Amino acid sequence: MLLRDLHGWLDGCLEPWRYKDYAPNGLQVEGRSEVRKVVTGVTASQALIDAAAERGADAILVHHGYFWKGEDASIRGMKKRRVASLLRNDISLLAYHLPLDGHLELGNNAQLGKLLGLAVAGQSGEQNLLWHGEWNAGGDAAALAAHVSDALGRSAQLLGRVDKPVRRVAWCTGGAQGFFSDAIALGVDVFITGEASEQNYHMAMESDVAFIAAGHHATERFGIKALGEHLAQVSGINVEFIDVFNPV
Ligand SMILES: [Zn+2]
Numbered sequence: 001m002l003l004r005d006l007h008g009w010l011d012g013c014l015e016p017w018r019y020k021d022y023a024p025n026g027l028q029v030e031g032r033s034e035v036r037k038v039v040t041g042v043t044a045s046q047a048l049i050d051a052a053a054e055r056g057a058d059a060i061l062v063h064h065g066y067f068w069k070g071e072d073a074s075i076r077g078m079k080k081r082r083v084a085s086l087l088r089n090d091i092s093l094l095a096y097h098l099p100l101d102g103h104l105e106l107g108n109n110a111q112l113g114k115l116l117g118l119a120v121a122g123q124s125g126e127q128n129l130l131w132h133g134e135w136n137a138g139g140d141a142a143a144l145a146a147h148v149s150d151a152l153g154r155s156a157q158l159l160g161r162v163d164k165p166v167r168r169v170a171w172c173t174g175g176a177q178g179f180f181s182d183a184i185a186l187g188v189d190v191f192i193t194g195e196a197s198e199q200n201y202h203m204a205m206e207s208d209v210a211f212i213a214a215g216h217h218a219t220e221r222f223g224i225k226a227l228g229e230h231l232a233q234v235s236g237i238n239v240e241f242i243d244v245f246n247p248v
Contacts, residue, residue, distance in 0.1 A: 001235055003033050003092055004095055006059065009235070013106070013227070014099035019127055021098045022069040029066075029083060031092035035059045037238045040228035042220050044093055045245045046082055053089045055240065060086075061231075063108070063224045065095020070107035084154065100223045101173060102129055106230055108173040111222035112192075115151050125172075125182045132170040132186055141166055141190055152218040154247075157196055159211040160204030173219035177211075184209045185204050194219040195248070217246035 001009075008029045016025035032049035039052035043064040052060050066079065075083055087092055101108045102123075109131045111118050120133040135144060144166050147157040167237040177200050183191035184207045191209060194216035204211040225241045232239040 001029070001035050001237055003027070003035050003059065003156075005236075006035050006038075006231075006235075007094065010061070010094060010169060010227075011200045013230075014096050016083075016096065016099045016102055017104065019098040023065060023067055023095065023097050024109055025096050026094060027092060028095050029086045029091075029093040032058055032084065032090045035092070035207045035237065036221050037240070038228065038231065038240045039168070040080060041244055042217055042224060043244070043246070044082065044095065045244060046078070046085065046173050049082060049085045049091070050243050051244070052091055053085065057091055057240075059094060060093040061094045061224065061228060061239075063095070063097060063100050063220055065097070067094060069103045096227075098127060098129065101102060101220075102127065102228065103223070103227075106177075106223060106226040109171065111226050112171060112219055115222060116148060116171075117169070129176070130170055130172050130179050130182050130186075132168065132173035132188055135166055135169050137164060137167065140164055141212075144169070144190060144210075145212050147149075147213050148212055152214055154200055154215050156212050156214040159213070160190075161208060161210060164189060164208065164210045166210070170235075173223075174216050178211070180204075180211060192219075215248050231236065 035058040039057040044062045074211040118133045141164040142162040148156045166189045168188040170188040174194045190241040192212045196213035228239040
């Protein structure tokens with residue numbers, strides 16, 4: 001597959017123009033024009049680039065790419081080494097941030113809901129990135145936290161009342177702790193995201209809405225994985241997901 005066709009296919013699938021994002025979505029670093037092997041991963045870290053180069057990948061497809069708003073635009077130090085590795089190996093970097101959180105089937109939120117067995121009721125909030133639905137299996141917040149830990153293979157942090165009965169759930173993967181007030185306003189019993197901030201504990205206690213921090217990386221592995229599998233299915237390209245460890 002030609003790189004420009006791959007880029008076009010990904011744009012058509014994820015519709016990045018529908019989002020106001022903090023980083024450029026799409027082709028961030030251009031490599032060779034023919035793509036036979038794609039490595040997918042959450043973040044375009046040096047470890048992921050090295051693993052992709054070892055496997056002879058032509059392109060890397062990630063959720064967290066480069067050139068974030070507000071970061072130093074110069075290519076020095078860590079960024080120089082990463083970009084140099086890509087260019088030296090002629091590997092393209094394609095990144096999709098919010099479009100991959102929000103996609104209704106392949107996105108991080110959709111995939112996390114599916115993994116946890118949550119029945120989706122709808123989306124709201126900033127750019128429709130806050131999902132809500134029901135946990136039909138039922139139980140209290142401690143039981144849901146245990147279920148989340150089990151599903152993600154990582155111990156989730158539960159803030160708030162552990163015996164809070166849970167039916168209605170809101171969630172947004174990654175660093176979406178800023179959406180907690182919107183989740184509280186929705187009237188849910190628990191909010192699930194990746195990371196927690198100090199004030200989230202007090203908010204959970206005072207609102208009586210439980211908060212589960214399940215890991216930024218842990219909650220954002222499934223969108224890019226699903227996207228890669230879909231790409232492999234429709235194009236026949238060799239796609240390999242590599243889960244580079246990240247405890248945050
Ligand atoms: Zn993220």
